[in-house]
Structures are given as C-alpha cells and as structure tokens.
Amino acid sequence: xxxxxxxxxxxxxxxxxxxxxxxxxxxxxxxxxxxxxxxxxxxxxxxxxxxxxxxxxxxxxxxxxxxxxxxxxxxxxxxxxxxxxxxxxxxxxxxxxxxxxxxxxxxxxxxxxxxxxxxxxxxxxxxxxxxxxxxxxxxxxxxxxxxxxxxxxxxxxxxxxxxxxxxxxxxxxxxxxxxxxxxxxxxxxxxxxxxxxxxxxxxxxxxxxxxxxxxxxxxxxxxxxxxxxxxxxxxxxxxxxxxxxxxxxxxxxxxxxxxxxxxxxxxxxxxxxxxxxxxxxxxxxxxxxxxxxxxxxxxxxxxxxxxxxxxxxxxxxxxxxxxxxxxxxxxxxxxxxxxxxxxxxxxxxxxxxxxxxxxxxxxxxxxxxxxxxxxxxxxxxxxxxxxxxxxxxxxxxxxxxxxxxxxxxxxxxxxxxxxxxxxxxxxxxxxxxxxxxxxxxxxxxxxxxxxxxxxxxxxxxxxxxxxxxxxxxxxxxxxxxxxxxxxxxxxxxxxxxxxxxxxxxxxxxxxxxxxxxxxxxxxxxxxxxxxxxxxxxxxxxxxxxxxxxxxxxxxxxxxxxxxxxxxxxxxxxxxxxxxxxxxxxxxxxxxxxxxxxxxxxxxxxxxxxxxxxxxxxxxxxxxxxxxxxxxxxxxxxxxxxxxxxxxxxxxxxxxxxxxxxxxxxxxxxxxxxxxxxxxxxxxxxxxxxxxxxxxxxxxxxxxxxxxxxxxxxxxxxxxxxxxxxxxxxxxxxxxxxxxxxxxxxxxxxxxxxxxxxxxxxxxxxxxxxxxxxxxxxxxxxx
Amino acid sequence: xxxxxxxxxxxxxxxxxxxxxxxxxxxxxxxxxxxxxxxxxxxxxxxxxxxxxxxxxxxxxxxxxxxxxxxxxxxxxxxxxxxxxxxxxxxxxxxxxxxxxxxxxxxxxxxxxxxxxxxxxxxxxxxxxxxxxxxxxxxxxxxxxxxxxxxxxxxxxxxxx
Ligand code: FES
Ligand code: FES
Numbered sequence: 001x002x003x004x005x006x007x008x009x010x011x012x013x014x015x016x017x018x019x020x021x022x023x024x025x026x027x028x029x030x031x032x033x034x035x036x037x038x039x040x041x042x043x044x045x046x047x048x049x050x051x052x053x054x055x056x057x058x059x060x061x062x063x064x065x066x067x068x069x070x071x072x073x074x075x076x077x078x079x080x081x082x083x084x085x086x087x088x089x090x091x092x093x094x095x096x097x098x099x100x101x102x103x104x105x106x107x108x109x110x111x112x113x114x115x116x117x118x119x120x121x122x123x124x125x126x127x128x129x130x131x132x133x134x135x136x137x138x139x140x141x142x143x144x145x146x147x148x149x150x151x152x153x154x155x156x157x158x159x160x161x162x163x164x165x166x167x168x169x170x171x172x173x174x175x176x177x178x179x180x181x182x183x184x185x186x187x188x189x190x191x192x193x194x195x196x197x198x199x200x201x202x203x204x205x206x207x208x209x210x211x212x213x214x215x216x217x218x219x220x221x222x223x224x225x226x227x228x229x230x231x232x233x234x235x236x237x238x239x240x241x242x243x244x245x246x247x248x249x250x251x252x253x254x255x256x257x258x259x260x261x262x263x264x265x266x267x268x269x270x271x272x273x274x275x276x277x278x279x280x281x282x283x284x285x286x287x288x289x290x291x292x293x294x295x296x297x298x299x300x301x302x303x304x305x306x307x308x309x310x311x312x313x314x315x316x317x318x319x320x321x322x323x324x325x326x327x328x329x330x331x332x333x334x335x336x337x338x339x340x341x342x343x344x345x346x347x348x349x350x351x352x353x354x355x356x357x358x359x360x361x362x363x364x365x366x367x368x369x370x371x372x373x374x375x376x377x378x379x380x381x382x383x384x385x386x387x388x389x390x391x392x393x394x395x396x397x398x399x400x401x402x403x404x405x406x407x408x409x410x411x412x413x414x415x416x417x418x419x420x421x422x423x424x425x426x427x428x429x430x431x432x433x434x435x436x437x438x439x440x441x442x443x444x445x446x447x448x449x450x451x452x453x454x455x456x457x458x459x460x461x462x463x464x465x466x467x468x469x470x471x472x473x474x475x476x477x478x479x480x481x482x483x484x485x486x487x488x489x490x491x492x493x494x495x496x497x498x499x500x501x502x503x504x505x506x507x508x509x510x511x512x513x514x515x516x517x518x519x520x521x522x523x524x525x526x527x528x529x530x531x532x533x534x535x536x537x538x539x540x541x542x543x544x545x546x547x548x549x550x551x552x553x554x555x556x557x558x559x560x561x562x563x564x565x566x567x568x569x570x571x572x573x574x575x576x577x578x579x580x581x582x583x584x585x586x587x588x589x590x591x592x593x594x595x596x597x598x599x600x601x602x603x604x605x606x607x608x609x610x611x612x613x614x615x616x617x618x619x620x621x622x623x624x625x626x627x628x629x630x631x632x633x634x635x636x637x638x639x640x641x642x643x644x645x646x647x648x649x650x651x652x653x654x655x656x657x658x659x660x661x662x663x664x665x666x667x668x669x670x671x672x673x674x675x676x677x678x679x680x681x682x683x684x685x686x687x688x689x690x691x692x693x694x695x696x697x698x699x700x701x702x703x704x705x706x707x708x709x710x711x712x713x714x715x716x717x718x719x720x721x722x723x724x725x726x727x728x729x730x731x732x733x734x735x736x737x738x739x740x741x742x743x744x745x746x747x748x749x750x751x752x753x754x755x756x757x758x759x760x761x762x763x764x765x766x767x768x769x770x771x772x773x774x775x776x777x778x779x780x781x782x
Numbered sequence: 783x784x785x786x787x788x789x790x791x792x793x794x795x796x797x798x799x800x801x802x803x804x805x806x807x808x809x810x811x812x813x814x815x816x817x818x819x820x821x822x823x824x825x826x827x828x829x830x831x832x833x834x835x836x837x838x839x840x841x842x843x844x845x846x847x848x849x850x851x852x853x854x855x856x857x858x859x860x861x862x863x864x865x866x867x868x869x870x871x872x873x874x875x876x877x878x879x880x881x882x883x884x885x886x887x888x889x890x891x892x893x894x895x896x897x898x899x900x901x902x903x904x905x906x907x908x909x910x911x912x913x914x915x916x917x918x919x920x921x922x923x924x925x926x927x928x929x930x931x932x933x934x935x936x937x938x939x940x941x942x943x
Contacts, residue, residue, distance in 0.1 A: 011874055011875065015882070019879065019882075019886075020858065020861060021816070021817015021856065021857035021858045021886045022817065025883065027816075028816035030814075123802070200883070200918055201883040202821070253881045254918050286823050287823055505881055506882070672877065674877075675919075675921075677921075678922075678924065681921055682920075682922065683918075705824045706916070711826075711918070713912065713916060713922075714908070714909040714910075714912040715910050717923075720921065743921070
C-alpha cells in the first residue's frame with residue numbers, strides 16, 4: 001500500500017472547502033434574473049380543490065406568476081412515477097394512483113402543493129402566497145395503516161380499491177406450514193417499525209434555468225442521482241428532451257435516501273422557468289422538508305419463528321403491512337418487498353421462510369427508501385425475534401444466534417439472496433470481546449444490588465449492498481439496470497481526472513476514488529480530480545444509494561483504469577524498446593521488469609497526446625471508459641452490542657457502551673468507513689430512542705419541525721467502539737462490500753434488545769422514549 | 783427599509799434591508815457569505831451560527847437590524863489567510879465532517895465552547911454544549927474528538943501569542 005493508496009486513512013481532499021465555508025450547495029447559487037418560488041400547500045390531509053383565486057396575489061409587489069395544478073396538467077407535464085413494478089399474489093399489477101406534480105383536483109396529504117407563486121424575491125413570493133385563496137372541500141382522511149384497510153374506509157385513489165397498493169408474497173408457504181407443524185417451540189411477536197423523517201441537514205433545493213434561445217434547460221438540484229433525474233424528467237415527465245436538459249447536483253448536504261427520488265418541486269421549477277422565461281429557485285424550509293421529503297420505514301408486522309427441540313430454526317413466517325403514504329414514490333414499491341423480505345433470513349440457516357407484504361395508501365407524506373431501505377426493517381424484526389426467542393427458550397442470545405449461523409458459503413437463502421461470503425462468528429466474537437460480554441452478568445448483578453437496571457442487547461445484521469445486478473433487478477420488476485460507469489482521463493501532463501456516475505453527498509468520494517488511482521498508478525491524490533454530479537460532464541450513471549458507490553462505481557473505475565494501464569504499457573514498451581509483457585507499474589513509473597529502464601507516467605501521457613512516437617496503428621490519447629454491472633449484491637454483515645442503563649424512576653436510558661464489529665470486505669479508507677458507521681449508528685439509535693414522524697387521527701403531522709421531531713444530538717449518543725473483521729467480497733475487483741447503511745441497519749435492535757433486557761419485558765416499541773419505557777417498567781400499556 | 787452599519791469579518795459595511803430581514807440572509811444574500819447555512823426555521827439546528835461581538839449566535843434568530851454596530855465573524859473570516867483556524871484543522875484531521883453542511887455552524891459553536899471553557903473541556907461537556915447544533919452525518923463521535931483536539935491546539939496557540 002502506498003501512503004495514499006488502499007487501506008490508508010487519508011484526510012479528505014474535499015474538506016478544505018467545507019471547513020472554510022466554500023462548499024457549493026444549490027441554495028448558494030445565484031443566477032442573473034433569478035426568481036423565487038413559494039409553494040402553496042394543502043393544510044388538509046384529504047380534500048377536494050374546488051377553486052384557486054390568485055387575482056389579489058397577482059397584484060402584489062414582485063409577483064411574476066401564480067401557477068396552478070390545473071395548468072401543469074393542461075401543459076401535459078407527466079404524473080410522477082414509481083420505477084419498480086410489483087405483482088400481487090393473485091398476479092395483478094400494483095395499483096398506481098395518479099400523482100400530478102401539483103394537485104389539480106384532490107390533495108391527499110398535508111403539504112401537497114396545489115399552486116406556486118413565482119416572484120422577484122423569496123419574501124415577495126411568500127407574501128403573495130398569503131393572498132392566494134384556495135377553496136377546499138375537506139374529505140375524511142386515513143393516516144394509518146389499520147384505519148386505511150378497514151371496510152368502508154375513505155378511498156384515496158379510484159385505481160386502488162381498499163387502499164391496497166399490492167398484496168405480495170415471497171417464499172414457500174407450504175414448507176413453512178410444515179416447519180411449524182413439527183416445531184417444538186414457536187415464538188411470536190407483533191412489531192412496529194416507526195416512521196422516520198430522513199432530515200438531511202441541507203434542505204432540498206432546486207434552481208431551474210430555461211434558455212429560450214437554445215430551448216435548453218439546466219437544473220441544479222440536491223440529488224443523489226442526477227442522471228436518473230434527467231432520465232426520468234425527460235422520458236416520463238415530458239419536461240424536456242434528454243439532450244436539452246442538464247442536471248447538476250453540486251455539493252449536497254446529506255441525502256440518506258431522501259434525495260434519490262424526483263420530487264414535484266424540481267418538475268415545477270423546470271416547467272415554471274420555461275413558462276416565465278426566468279430562472280426559478282426553490283429552497284425548502286425545514287417544515288416543508290418534514291411535510292414533503294419522503295419518509296422512511298412505517299411497517300407493522302406479525303412474525304412467528306419455529307424452533308426444533310435443539311433450538312435450531314425450522315421456519316419463519318412474517319406478515320407485514322407497509323405504509324406508502326399518499327402516492328407511490330420512485331423506488332418505494334421495492335423497499336418493503338425486494339429490499340426487505342429478501343433479507344429475512346439474516347445471518348441464519350432458516351430452511352423455510354414465507355413473507356407476505358401488503359402495501360397500503362394513507363393520507364400521509366409518501367414513504368420511500370431511507371438509510372438502509374428495507375434492510376433495517378428486516379434486521380430489526382429478525383433480531384428482536386432472536387432475542388425474544390432466546391429469552392423464551394432460556395438460552396444465551398449469543399449462543400442461540402451462533403448455533404443457527406450460516407457457516408458455509410455460498411449460501412442460497414429461501415428468499416432469493418445468495419450470500420457469497422461471510423464469517424458471522426468472527427464478528428460476534430469481536431463484539432463480545434470488545435464489550436466484555438462474559439463479564440456482563442457480574443456487572444448486571446452489581447447494578448441490581450445498587451437498584452439500577454442494566455441491560456445488554458445484541459444484533460447480528462446482514463444487508464445486501466452494491467445495488468445492483470441489472471439482470472437480477474430487471475427480473476424482479478425494476479425499470480432500470482443498476483450498473484455504474486467511469487471514465488479515466490490521463491491528461492497530457494500526467495494529472496488524472498476520474499468521471500464517475502456515482503454521486504458524493506458526504507461519503508468522501510473525492511478522496512476514496514483518488515486513492516484507487518494512487519494505489520495503482522503511484523500518483524499523489526492531489527493530482528487526481530474526481531468529477532461527478534453533472535450530466536454534461538459525466539455521460540451516464542446511476543447515483544449513490546444502497547452502498548453502491550465503491551462496490552459498483554469503484555469497480556467501474558478499476559475497469560476503466562485497467563484499460564488505461566494496458567494502453568499506457570504499450571506506449572511505455574514502445575518508448576523503452578521493451579516487450580509489453582515486461583512492463584510493470586511501480587510508484588508512477590513504467591519499468592522494464594528486472595532492469596533499471598523506466599519511463600514516468602507524465603512522459604507516457606505526453607507521448608499519448610503528442611502522438612509523435614506511438615506504436616503503429618495506435619490511436620492518440622489516454623482516456624478510457626468502462627461500464628460495470630455487478631453479478632451479485634455484496635453482503636456486509638456484523639454484530640452490534642450495546643450495554644445501557646435504564647432509570648426506573650424516569651424511564652430514561654443512558655449508554656454504558658456501544659460496540660460495533662463489521663465486515664465490509666476491504667477498507668479503502670478506514671477513517672471514512674468508520675465515519676460512515678458512526679453516522680449510521682446515530683440514525684439507528686435515533687430511531688430506537690427518539691425519532692418518530694407522528695400524525696394525528698385527521699392526518700395532521702404533529703412532528704413537522706425540530707421542536708417536535710427529536711433528532712439525536714451529541715448528548716443523546718455515546719462514543720462508539722468500532723472494529724472490523726474481513727472476508728473479501730469475491731464479486732468485485734476491489735473485494736469491497738459497502739458500509740454506508742450498516743449502522744442504521746444493525747443499531748435499532750441492539751438498543752431495544754438492551755432496554756427490554758434491562759426492564760425484563762420483551763414488549764416495547766420504538767422509539768423507546770422515557771415515557772414508553774417508564775410505562776413498560778411500571779406495567780401500564782402505552 | 784433601514785440602513786444597518788456593521789462589521790463583517792473585519793470590514794465595515796452598510797446595508798439597506800427590510801426590517802424583517804434576518805442576519806443570516808444579509809450574510810448570504812447581500813454579502814455572498816454562503817458558508818453560513820440555514821437548516822431549520824426554528825433555531826434548533828445551529829447550521830447558521832456566527833460570532834457576534836465574540837459570542838456564538840444563531841444568525842437565523844437575529845434580525846439584521848439587531849446586529850447594527852456589531853462585529854460579526856463568519857466561517858469565512860476565521861482562518862488567518864491560508865492558515866486554517868485550529869478548529870478548522872482539527873475538524874479535518876479528526877474527520878469531524880461528512881457532507882459539510884452543518885460544519886460551519888459546528889465550527890463556530892465549537893470555537894465559542896473552547897473559548898468559554900478554556901482548558902477545562904471534557905467529552906461530556908462538549909456533548910452537552912453542542913446541544914444547539916445538529917449533525918445528521920457524523921454521529922458526533924468525530925465532532926467531539928475534533929473539539930477536544932482543537933481545545934488543545936487553541937490553548938497552545940493562545941499561549942504562544
Ligand atoms: S438555521 Fe439557524 S438554527 Fe437552524
Ligand atoms: S456533516 Fe452532514 S450534517 Fe454534519
């Protein structure tokens with residue numbers, strides 16, 4: 001490894017601009033003639049729009065236009081789509097309710113836009129919005145799953161009778177029935193996975209700029225995948241032809257999934273820019289973010305697990321209801337199906353699994369992927385089951401898990417996934433050692449003697465990352481292939497530019513990707529520039545989510561670099577009058593093996609561009625492109641254990657220790673990997689203890705600001721103790737697996753298992769607020 | 783409209799603003815100091831923290847008019863030319879940032895914390911004092927490390943002065 005190569009915790013190249021206030025986020029951008037958009041949003045969860053009167057608003061200072069939902073429909077801008085088709089048990093396709101960018105007729109969640117004011121300043125737009133009169137006829141709303149599927153419940157979409165999006169299943173129902181018939185013990189649980197607001201700190205923002213002369217659109221947007229945005233905006237929403245639309249996602253202040261999708265505001269900004277002939281900017285405030293950024297999770301499940309007399313798992317049966325909110329968002333349909341139920345085998349040999357998932361429309365903000373997307377829900381369910389089972393079977397929870405671990409690979413689960421490699425025992429051992437699991441009984445007894453409630457909770461997660469093999473996802477209904485592209489350009493002076501289709505919004509790609517080049521070509525990372533997030537610069541890409549950047553995007557870079565190296569070796573061999581097979585690359589030099597003859601990379605690059613002396617027939621230039629399509633997902637896995645104390649008087653929990661032992665395959669930059677884990681753990685712990693997006697019975701959001709929605713703060717969290725065990729992923733040239741979501745996937749169950757251990761009560765739902773915990777201790781249902 | 787005279791990053795400036803204008807908007811819109819961010823509408827997140835007369839202030843909570851006659855320092859004004867402020871350097875060295883959005887506010891708050899606790903900071907205090915700043919990316923682990931590291935560096939640089 002070079003000092004800046006693979007495995008080195010190199011400090012990040014991108015940091016300087018962030019710590020000096022020179023980041024380039026969308027809202028920082030100003031264009032000449034810029035106007036500002038302010039949306040008029042429904043205060044009702046379900047209502048008919050009977051009329052919109054904007055005559056007074058139009059007379060207000062600075063107002064350029066007031067545009068309505070009916071106008072956007074009249075202009076034939078397409079409805080929003082969901083990109084993954086799911087088929088119900090009975091063979092029928094999922095039921096899609098129409099979702100126009102602004103509602104012309106019916107609003108189905110609080111915050112849905114019905115009109116937009118465009119004005120010279122943001123304040124003028126806001127002032128004028130006050131003067132727009134919208135006549136609503138309120139309808140009865142159903143904000144939660146149970147209410148939505150009741151007989152006679154108000155119907156959201158004529159296309160979806162009973163508010164059911166789909167009723168899907170996976171696995172072998174008969175085999176599971178058989179397993180339960182011969183079970184010695186059965187463990188049953190009802191579990192809720194609470195609804196979360198992703199809350200990246202940078203609110204969403206979009207600037208659309210229509211160039212009337214060129215009939216060309218530029219969209220600056222806070223997106224995790226600008227190319228997919230362009231594809232969808234042009235192919236499905238009829239906004240602009242693809243070659244007339246440039247999408248730029250500059251510095252993006254966190255996404256966590258919520259910036260994957262295409263949102264109505266981006267569509268409206270583009271459309272409004274053409275209509276007004278002016279650039280249009282919209283930036284969300286935090287309350288708008290709570291109302292309109294798509295939420296995460298929101299499942300209710302019933303789970304049963306069958307064990308034989310030796311405590312080996314025989315089968316698992318799960319019935320889940322997933323809340324999709326009012327409309328189907330871009331990736332939403334896949335989240336509780338192919339991203340959730342396919343991970344229900346966890347780290348365990350479970351001979352038979354059967355899962356049913358009913359997707360439900362409710363009068364709430366749409367729900368889509370949020371950090372981990374489906375896998376946290378699967379892991380939480382399974383790891384709470386395992387803990388509860390251990391208590392019911394009166395065995396140590398780590399022993400029950402270990403006994404049932406998958407130990408031979410590859411391993412085909414009954415729910416599609418084929419795990420390529422892993423060593424689950426190694427992570428469990430590492431975590432147990434780090435937290436001194438063996439000494440816990442003593443610590444607990446001592447705490448008890450002092451009147452304190454100490455608990456320990458284990459969670460062994462697995463996830464499927466590196467999304468995703470195009471053929472596999474295509475066969476499961478995805479509307480896209482999920483490969484990645486890269487271009488490696490060696491400039492005539494030997495500096496290098498990498499163009500990647502993945503997108504960095506905090507993950508440190510500018511550093512990690514440069515390290516890949518540094519490792520192979522021996523150049524310092526300062527000479528490598530990573531270019532991403534602009535559809536005019538990078539030909540195509542699928543963006544960043546599902547921990548795919550390195551496993552898929554990095555692999556594409558390696559493939560392109562291999563082509564560059566092959567050509568460079570030919571040039572070097574020609575220059576050194578050696579045979580191509582004898583050329584080796586060491587520290588940026590092309591050497592003839594076994595001799596002292598060498599030529600430095602910049603000279604090879606210069607030769608490629610001067611082209612005075614190239615091998616006969618060789619094209620000048622030194623740049624190559626590769627598209628990489630993985631053959632399988634990657635499977636990061638690990639064990640999280642947390643020890644905490646519960647105050648019986650107040651129900652408040654405080655951490656004693658939190659250890660994480662992860663297997664992410666090869667680590668390119670351990671410092672960045674650990675940072676990613678810390679962030680994920682915070683979000684997982686946030687879900688377990690604090691976070692919950694709440695609606696009242698009329699569908700009014702109760703948690704629409706940081707005053708009401710409890711975000712984890714520094715004082716709520718412990719410092720984490722991390723360690724890594726390694727099995728190299730055989731599926732990609734780097735051996736990497738992905739680390740961005742692990743913390744959020746594994747942490748929640750560890751925390752809740754620890755609390756339920758401390759209070760000796762298996763029944764507890766997230767978030768485990770002091771109030772809920774207090775009631776669980778003192779025996780009153782909450 | 784009123785005219786407000788103040789000093790921003792050492793430079794005396796004068797600006798005409800509507801009375802309802804917040805300091806954060808003057809910094810971002812009138813002076814292009816976009817390092818000061820807006821992350822919420824309720825003064826909860828701390829992305830907008832700047833120093834006003836030497837103390838950390840949420841610039842989304844202060845009217846521009848209230849800053850009349852004040853000395854305002856933003857994230858753009860704390861480095862000494864090319865030489866980073868010790869807090870900036872510590873954030874970089876300890877990987878105390880990811881997306882960088884909360885970072886300017888975190889750094890400005892953290893400098894104030896170190897100034898107020900000169901020499902007596904520990905992890906629990908830092909965690910408690912950071913209650914006004916939210917970071918969604920880092921889990922705070924490395925931010926806390928950064929602040930403790932910078933506390934040492936700032937002590938050294940103050941001693942040297
Ligand atoms: S923007 Fe000032 S505290 Fe959030
Ligand atoms: S680094 Fe992204 S919010 Fe703190």
